[in-house]
Amino acid sequence: MANTLFDKIWDSHVVKSIEDGPSVLYIDKHFIHEVTSPQAFKGIENRGLKVFRPKQVVATADHNVPTVDQHLPIKDELSRLQVQQLIENCAKHDIELYGLGHSFQGIVHVIGPELGITQPGLTIVCGDSHTSTHGAFGAIAFGIGTSEVEMVFASQCVLQTKPKAMRINIEGDLNKGVVSKDIILYIIAKISASGATGYFVEYAGSAIRALSMEARMTICNMSIEMGARGGMIAPDDITFEYMKGREFAPKGAEWDKKMIEWKQLFSDDDAVFDLEININAADIEPMITYGTNPGLGIGIRESIPVTDRIPDEGERKNIIKSLQYMGLNSGAPLLGMPVQHIFIGSCTNSRIEDLRLVADVIKGKRKSDNVQVMIVPGSQQVAAQVKAEGLDKIFEAAGFEVRQAGCSACLGMNEDKIPAGEYCISTSNRNFEGRQGAGARTLLASPLTAAAAALTGVVTDVREML
Numbered sequence: 001m002a003n004t005l006f007d008k009i010w011d012s013h014v015v016k017s018i019e020d021g022p023s024v025l026y027i028d029k030h031f032i033h034e035v036t037s038p039q040a041f042k043g044i045e046n047r048g049l050k051v052f053r054p055k056q057v058v059a060t061a062d063h064n065v066p067t068v069d070q071h072l073p074i075k076d077e078l079s080r081l082q083v084q085q086l087i088e089n090c091a092k093h094d095i096e097l098y099g100l101g102h103s104f105q106g107i108v109h110v111i112g113p114e115l116g117i118t119q120p121g122l123t124i125v126c127g128d129s130h131t132s133t134h135g136a137f138g139a140i141a142f143g144i145g146t147s148e149v150e151m152v153f154a155s156q157c158v159l160q161t162k163p164k165a166m167r168i169n170i171e172g173d174l175n176k177g178v179v180s181k182d183i184i185l186y187i188i189a190k191i192s193a194s195g196a197t198g199y200f201v202e203y204a205g206s207a208i209r210a211l212s213m214e215a216r217m218t219i220c221n222m223s224i225e226m227g228a229r230g231g232m233i234a235p236d237d238i239t240f241e242y243m244k245g246r247e248f249a250p251k252g253a254e255w256d257k258k259m260i261e262w263k264q265l266f267s268d269d270d271a272v273f274d275l276e277i278n279i280n281a282a283d284i285e286p287m288i289t290y291g292t293n294p295g296l297g298i299g300i301r302e303s304i305p306v307t308d309r310i311p312d313e314g315e316r317k318n319i320i321k322s323l324q325y326m327g328l329n330s331g332a333p334l335l336g337m338p339v340q341h342i343f344i345g346s347c348t349n350s351r352i353e354d355l356r357l358v359a360d361v362i363k364g365k366r367k368s369d370n371v372q373v374m375i376v377p378g379s380q381q382v383a384a385q386v387k388a389e390g391l392d393k394i395f396e397a398a399g400f401e402v403r404q405a406g407c408s409a410c411l412g413m414n415e416d417k418i419p420a421g422e423y424c425i426s427t428s429n430r431n432f433e434g435r436q437g438a439g440a441r442t443l444l445a446s447p448l449t450a451a452a453a454a455l456t457g458v459v460t461d462v463r464e465m466l
């Protein structure tokens with residue numbers, strides 16, 4: 001029988017199924033961080049349990065960490081306590097922790113792949129929505145809630161209902177100045193922030209196959225922003241090349257054995273999907289969002305929709321509310337609009353390739369005096385690579401603030417926040433009200449678009465600079 005990639009991995013991990021109900025799914029890797037794990041640890045301890053398979057759990061501190069002076073005690077009390085709690089829980093339960101000061105520390109969805117922990121064919125969970133990132137390696141990876149984190153601690157399994165299968169095919173060559181962030185913002189704008197609810201999405205087609213692993217991670221990362229349970233891409237030579245030699249990737253004979261398994265991880269030619277969507281890569285231009293969900297995006301040269309012309313009442317009301325929060329007008333263009341902040345970072349776009357893209361645009365230039373620019377590597381390893389390649393010098397010469405690894409201004413949970421009422425072009429994944437700080441106004445875009453705006457201080461079409 002023909003199977004999808006998703007079916008192949010899912011079926012090989014089902015421990016038990018309830019007819020017409022959920023399955024008990026075995027979990028290969030469980031990532032944890034300081035925000036969603038404390039209650040789960042407390043939960044199992046209250047039941048007199050220990051973590052069942054601690055060697056399959058990997059921890060890091062990312063959400064609450066400061067991105068300057070990381071060697072000092074964390075000033076914010078809540079953040080300090082959460083990070084401390086993680087240290088204590090990991091020590092008590094014999095879990096590997098890449099905490100502050102460790103050379104492997106970083107955003108959980110950046111470190112898993114870069115350390116070779118994320119591998120094709122695995123089931124991977126984390127108490128964090130953007131766990132979908134790891135699907136770029138041909139894994140089933142999805143975010144879970146705190147009670148499910150507790151379930152995985154206790155049993156290394158999670159109860160899950162099998163989602164429906166969607167495939168999004170993107171064929172053809174990308175236009176100049178268009179990168180993977182634009183692809184995913186385009187898809188979400190097309191199908192809406194709820195358009196993939198109930199589905200697990202496989203991305204396929206020549207435009208996807210041509211992408212690097214880092215670009216693929218950006219796409220899978222934002223699957224959750226269209227309501228999907230997760231996103232995945234079949235592993236290929238680009239995947240294997242990326243993984244080879246990484247810290248925890250298989251080595252020697254084990255690598256050869258795994259390669260035989262991994263090469264079976266694709267959707268069969270006649271596999272049937274519940275829904276297929278076809279996109280022409282040439283239709284995609286640099287994208288930017290104007291609203292308060294990632295589906296409210298437009299091409300950089302387009303105008304915000306005229307709200308009076310939106311037929312669906314619910315959608316119209318939602319966009320009007322979004323525009324009020326954003327301080328933007330129906331039908332207005334975004335191009336040329338002044339912004340005050342640029343944030344380059346987050347698990348969507350903080351990998352070395354993202355930072356190289358930025359450096360290429362800004363090399364030898366100086367940022368606009370009207371913007372503050374924060375550039376935050378996703379991990380200590382990315383930060384080290386930035387230095388090794390001399391990118392830090394380029395960023396500093398341009399007037400960018402180069403920070404230390406962490407989630408930073410992706411969410412207002414640490415010291416890096418955008419002031420109320422000010423605009424930030426952000427390479428992160430969420431533009432919800434207050435996401436980057438109370439009252440902050442977020443415009444999601446690619447690292448290229450963010451770099452262009454850093455130089456001009458206004459929303460800019462990067463194609464003019466390339």
Ligand code: SF4
Pocket residue numbers: 062063107108109128130346347348406407410411428429
């Ligand atoms: S960078 Fe943002 S989206 Fe990613 S894990 Fe951190 S807070 Fe979540």
